[in-house]
Amino acid sequence: MTVGSLLQVDKLTAGFGLTPVLFDVDLELQPGELVAVIGANGAGKSTLLGALSGLVRLERGSVHFGDRRISGLRPEMIVASGLVHVPQGRRLFSTMTVQRNLLLGAYRRRDGRVQQDLQRILQYFPALADKLDRDAGTLSGGEQQMVAIGRGLMARPRLLMIDEPSLGLAPKVVDRVMEIVKTINQDGTAVLLVEQDVVLALEIANRGYVLENGRIAMSGAAADLRRDPAVRKAYLGV
Amino acid sequence: MSQFTQQIILGLLLGGIYVAVALGFSLVWGILNIVNLAHGALVIVGAYITWLLFDRLHVDPFLSLPVDALALFVLGYALQRGVINRVIRAPLLFTFLLTFGINLVIVSLVLLIFTADFRSVTPSYSGNGLHLGSVTIPYIRLGGLAVALLLAGILWAILNRTRIGAAILAVGADRDAAQLVGIDLRHIYALTFAIGAAFAGVAGGIISTSQSITPTAGDPYTLQSFAVVILGGLGRVSATVVGGLAFGLIEVLGQSAPGLGSGYAGAIAFVVLVIVLVVRPRGLLGRLA
Ligand SMILES: Nc1ncnc2c1ncn2[C@@H]1O[C@H](COP(=O)(O)OP(=O)(O)OP(=O)(O)O)[C@@H](O)[C@H]1O
Ligand SMILES: [Mg+2]
Numbered sequence: 001m002t003v004g005s006l007l008q009v010d011k012l013t014a015g016f017g018l019t020p021v022l023f024d025v026d027l028e029l030q031p032g033e034l035v036a037v038i039g040a041n042g043a044g045k046s047t048l049l050g051a052l053s054g055l056v057r058l059e060r061g062s063v064h065f066g067d068r069r070i071s072g073l074r075p076e077m078i079v080a081s082g083l084v085h086v087p088q089g090r091r092l093f094s095t096m097t098v099q100r101n102l103l104l105g106a107y108r109r110r111d112g113r114v115q116q117d118l119q120r121i122l123q124y125f126p127a128l129a130d131k132l133d134r135d136a137g138t139l140s141g142g143e144q145q146m147v148a149i150g151r152g153l154m155a156r157p158r159l160l161m162i163d164e165p166s167l168g169l170a171p172k173v174v175d176r177v178m179e180i181v182k183t184i185n186q187d188g189t190a191v192l193l194v195e196q197d198v199v200l201a202l203e204i205a206n207r208g209y210v211l212e213n214g215r216i217a218m219s220g221a222a223a224d225l226r227r228d229p230a231v232r233k234a235y236l237g238v
Numbered sequence: 239m240s241q242f243t244q245q246i247i248l249g250l251l252l253g254g255i256y257v258a259v260a261l262g263f264s265l266v267w268g269i270l271n272i273v274n275l276a277h278g279a280l281v282i283v284g285a286y287i288t289w290l291l292f293d294r295l296h297v298d299p300f301l302s303l304p305v306d307a308l309a310l311f312v313l314g315y316a317l318q319r320g321v322i323n324r325v326i327r328a329p330l331l332f333t334f335l336l337t338f339g340i341n342l343v344i345v346s347l348v349l350l351i352f353t354a355d356f357r358s359v360t361p362s363y364s365g366n367g368l369h370l371g372s373v374t375i376p377y378i379r380l381g382g383l384a385v386a387l388l389l390a391g392i393l394w395a396i397l398n399r400t401r402i403g404a405a406i407l408a409v410g411a412d413r414d415a416a417q418l419v420g421i422d423l424r425h426i427y428a429l430t431f432a433i434g435a436a437f438a439g440v441a442g443g444i445i446s447t448s449q450s451i452t453p454t455a456g457d458p459y460t461l462q463s464f465a466v467v468i469l470g471g472l473g474r475v476s477a478t479v480v481g482g483l484a485f486g487l488i489e490v491l492g493q494s495a496p497g498l499g500s501g502y503a504g505a506i507a508f509v510v511l512v513i514v515l516v517v518r519p520r521g522l523l524g525r526l527a
Contacts, residue, residue, distance in 0.1 A: 055414055079420035091415035093408050104404050108420035155420065 005064070006031045006159055006190050007052075007083070012061035012071075014051040015214075020059055021047045022214045029159065029192060034185040036201040036222065037194045038235060039211035045194040046088050048211065049161050052192075053085035054078045066158065080108045082158035088167065088194075090148040094137025098128060101136045101147055105154030114154070121150045124180055142173035149180065153189070160184065161192040166200065178204055198235040202226045210235075244373045245490050251375070253486025254383030256466050257479050258444055261389055262437030263463035264470075264478045269410035269430045270326065275337040276317075277463055279344035280435045282456030284310055284442025286352055289451060292359045299359050299447045300381055306439035314435025318428040326427060341460075348453040356450040364447065382444040387479070389437055394475040396433070406430050410473075465511050471524015480522055 007029040015021035021044045029035050039045050050056035052063055054075035063071040065083050073081075092101055102121065106114045122129050125146040131139060136147055145165050152160050162181060166174040174197065182204045185191045195201035202208055202222045210218040210231060218225065225231050263277045284306040291297035291305065317340065325332045367374040397403040408416040409426045417423060442456065449455070462485070470481020492498065492506030514521065 053418060055417060074422070075417040076420045076422045079418065085418050087415060087418060091412055091418075093411045093415065095411065096404065096407060100404055103401075104408055104419045104421075107401070107405060151419065 004030065006033075006066060007192070008064040009052070010062050010064075012048075012051060012063065013059045014047065014056050014061075015059065016047075016056070020214065022051065024061070025211075025214075025216055027209055027216065027219075029190060031158075032185075032188065032190055033207065034182070034191045034193065034205050036205035036208040037192065037211055038196075038198045038201055038208060038231075040234075043211045044214040045211055046163055047214075049085050049087075049163050049192070049194060052078075052161065053083065055085075076108065079155055082156070084152045084155045084157035084160050086148050086152040086160065086162045086165070088163035090144045092136040092144055092147055092151070095135055097133050098136050098139070098147055099132040102132075102150050102154050105151035106156075109154075109156065117154060117156070121153050124153070124183065125150055141169050142177065145169065145173075145177055146180070149177075149184070153184065157189060159190045159192060161194070163194045164196055165193075166195060166197045174200065198231070199226075241494075245494055246487065247370075247373065247375060249487035249490035250483055251379040251383055251486070252490055253483035254379070254386040255441070255445060255448070255482075256462055256485050257482030258382070258386035258389055258441035259438070259459045260463040260466035260470075260478050260482050261386075261393055261475070262434035262441070263460070264467045264472065265393065265437070266431055266434040267467060268472045269406055270322075270427055271330075272322065272326075272333045272337065272431075273330070273464070274431075274434070275334060275460055276341040276344060277337075277434075277438055278456035278458065278460035279341045279348075280310055280314070280438035280456075281442040281445065281459050282348060282451060282453065283313070283344065284439030285446040285451045285456070286348060286357070286442075287439070288443040288446045289357045289359050292361070292446075293357070298361055299443060300385070303385065303440045303443045306443040307436040310439030311432045311436035315428045315432035317435070318431035319424065322431065323424055323427055341457075345453050345457075352453065354452055356452055357446075358450040359446040361447070376448075378447045382448065385440065385444055386482070389440060390475055390479050393433075393437070397475065402426075402429065406433075465508065467521070468511055469514055469521055471521025474523055477521060477523035484522065 005028050009025060009027040012025040013020050013023055025048060037045050037048065047056055051058055054073055058071050062069060065081055068081060070078050070081060070083065093104065102118055127143060128146055128150065131143065136144060139147065149162060149165065165177050165181065169177065178200050181191060181193060193201055193205060202225055205222040207220065208222050208225045209216050259281060263274060266272050266274045287306050287309055288299050288302045291302040292299055322336065325336055364378055367376040368380065397407055405421045405426050408421060409423060413423060466478060466481040466485050469485055470477035488506065488510050493502055
């Protein structure tokens, strides 16, 4: 295990049925890093996040988070350890208010600073401040994505995993969301970002992994991946 | 007072019982996606607890309702955690078979313990009532309606004002997303079923004051709860209240229609049910999908 890693994934094989979706995935992330995972539709990116957060059963391999082995733990225990997953498609509780959604993010917390954190998180998303009493399902796509990220932050994660935050959003809104993701990272939370928008993802990330058919095909500094001919051809269309 | 007003009052009083019975059934269906065929058995266990406390210790039936709630809560939690959680993601047919089986087991146990004799709970005030013109409204029925509305208020408050309620609704809405905020599914499943059972127990306590009870007397209430949920809609406490009261009204008004008698009560109600299913499948107040 690499010294000082926040997240260390070794030879992870996982899937849903008889044949795995992910094969021998190795991945590592340092405290404070912003790491991107890119790959085509169906490559297994969401399955990877699901395996890390305990929703998808591992067949082989191990996941260490901080100094603990978390593979095999139930999802709520993984959340409690500080590894938090913002799922693809937002998955808000749409008939509940924005405030209730955010507070549910802090479901496992027993400290008394939840209300204080709610105010702190609203500073990332000023647009939500006057929509706290609205049902989450009535918000725009961009606002819903902000609630989803905010709900994740309410758990006080050490590592926030965000799955395709740009999905279905207008380009301007995408830029705004990416900016927020970057700010969250600069404020000290490590981020594992799964993103279809490869240009944007590699722009804000420190490092990246390319997932192809369930295997890590390439990894390296984001700047190097951006220049890599194979990446450019496959994901940037140039 | 006119005949019609009388019928309305009687219908609402009967509806109160349906509300009480259906609240827990609707909660379990809406959140856990289980159509609990053992619901009527849980109701009748509550009825027997009230009868036992009344018969042996002369406890007023309304005072024994908290005991019904507590006992059924514990039974419900254990049932869900021990048995039903094992098939929670299985196809509907499995939960049907399982809860049907649980119903048989509970009814048989009740039969062993209490025999098939008719039992009734008759406190000193059971014949008294409120006189409004020509009608008398039995205090017991009025108390039943009040308790039913109180139960609805309590359930609404739990779901909409507490952290646990938020977790219950979250699990009902999206199990994966609920897990990702750190909710322990097995605990919330068991808790939801326990609350549903506790409400069934209280409903049983109320029922014991207005009809005689036998081990199988709870069975019709499963079907009636089902009808109330179809009528009112799933996913809202207010829908169950409206559905229950409407079902009571339809039953009473229907059997007083010219040419029909009390024998048609059930049939009329279910005809209305089928019409609702055809015309408005999500019920009077139910949420879409
Ligand atoms: N719940 C599931 N049950 C069975 N198979 C699944 C399930 N979820 C995903 N898969 C399969 O696993 C493979 C990888 O899917 P995954 O969602 O991880 O891809 P992805 O890289 O996130 O794609 P996208 O960019 O479309 O989100 C696909 O073949 C998909 O059909
Ligand atoms: Mg995906």
